[in-house]
Amino acid sequence: AIGPSNGITAGGTLITLYGSNFGTSADAQTATFAGATRSVTYFSHLIAVISSPAGTGVAKEITINIETQVATAPSPFCYDAPRVTSVKPSVAPQAGGGTITIYGDNFGVASQAVAESLTVNGAACGTLAHPAD
Secondary structure (H helix, E strand, O other): OEEOOEEOOOOOOEEEEEOOOOOOOHHHEEEEEOOEEEOOOEEOOOEEEEEOOOOOOOOEOEEEEEOOEEEEOOOOEEEOOOEEEEEEOOOOOOOOOOOOEEEEEOOOOHHHOOOOOOEEOOEEOOOOOOOOO
């Protein structure tokens, strides 16, 4: 099992992998998070802790490698869904062309954005700008 099973898109969520036979040396352990190598920051015979990288999406597989043996966490990690807290301005020209700023969290990381889109009343908006990470 893992805990927690979700976290913020900015990364840094400490994820605990629960199990057994995790070995006796941190040097013999590595972990992967959706295929990317992560350092094991704490371990014991029954748990290992890693930090999530920045990212987006669901069903991210976590594995732990102990020397030549590999175990996959039985449940995946999911990044939290985006959350809108406000939109400014609340009124814009009907003809369009204005700038809308959306405030919230878990919008992802600009350097990893691949499928961002915005619609207003069903109409697709133009270019999206993402603030610097």
